Amino acid sequence: MAVLSGFWGLPRKNLVKRLEGAKVSAWIDSMRASSPTRAKSESQEKRSWILYHPSALNTFEQITYNSKGKQIVVFLDYDGTLSPIVADPDKAFMTEKMRATLKAIARHFPTAIVTGRCRDKVYNFVKLAELYYAGSHGMDIKGPTKSQRPKQGNNKAILFQAASQFLPMIDEVYKILVEKTKSVPGAKVENNKFCLSVHFRCVDEKSWASLAEKVRLVLNEYPQLRLTQGRKVLEIRPTIKWDKGKALEFLLESLGYENSNDVFPIYIGDDRTDEDAFKVLRSRDQGIGILVSRVAKETDASYTLQDPSEASPIYSINHNL
Secondary structure, three states, X not given: OHHHHHHHOOOHHHHHHHHHHHHHHHHXXXXXXXXXXXXXXXXXXXXXXXXXXXXXXXXXHHHHHHHOOOEEEEEEOOEOOOEOOOOOHHHOOOOHHHHHHHHHHHHHOOXXXXXXXXXXXHHHHHOOOOOEEEEHHHOEEEOOXXXXXXXXXXXXXXXXXOOXXXXXXXXXXXXXXXXXXXXXXXXXXXXXXXXXXXXXXXXXXXXXXXXXXXXXXXXXXXXXXXXXXXXXXXEEEEOOOOOHHHHXXXXXXXXXXXXXXXXXXXXXXXXXXXXXXXXHXXXXXXXXXXXXXXXXXXXXXXEEEOOHHHHHHHHXXXXXO
């Protein structure tokens, strides 16, 4: 009780400073947790984790069996799933082999890229018009401009933007953050149209606290925006209730599978933001979520893969071909 009294008895200015300092410290802890700098050695903890989240490759026959007779719909994150994580986010190019694989998937299954990136930017990376693209963490969705397969369900062209009213604010905050983070070597601010990314992959860990503090001070002036963390990135988004899980539900509904038992969604992603989609699949008790990760981490995904290159066999589920 004395401790509590001492804390709340602080002068308001000191109390605010302590609370804000605690918030920044929490951000730094979260930044470290979501951005592992090295793979942990094989341990009892990881072996136990694998028991609950087995390799999708080792359970491939079971996944194939569970999907029999159902329409597969494929959802994929971009960075770390279709392309490697690279120092410069503008150079996260996918391989021609992966593009060919993706094109083959879309020929047989409805396929969507669900990413925190700007939709136009990720389209320029992928360059496949037959896919669905959900950019800005699902806040900017557009359907295929051409199709290689008979359409299922709703035949209307899809274009959905959940946060259009926030565009002026996002542009304003982007310009401020670019200016404020100039003094942090390696920091890069990316405008993803309906959200912003502050990349710290090339920032020395000693400067993470300084960068987080600069971002916090800017966001203090914009209560309609919120902060989340991904892999070596701070994500700034509108406070609306929309995420990759909502985007998955929207796309399934648009395809005519809202209440269908005959659909098998497969979602593959590597980032904390993909957890919203994994949770949706668990709540629907339908399809599977696959986490791409070399390290043990808390997840709602059912299965795991070590590396993006391991995903190719998963795409070859062929009973619907």
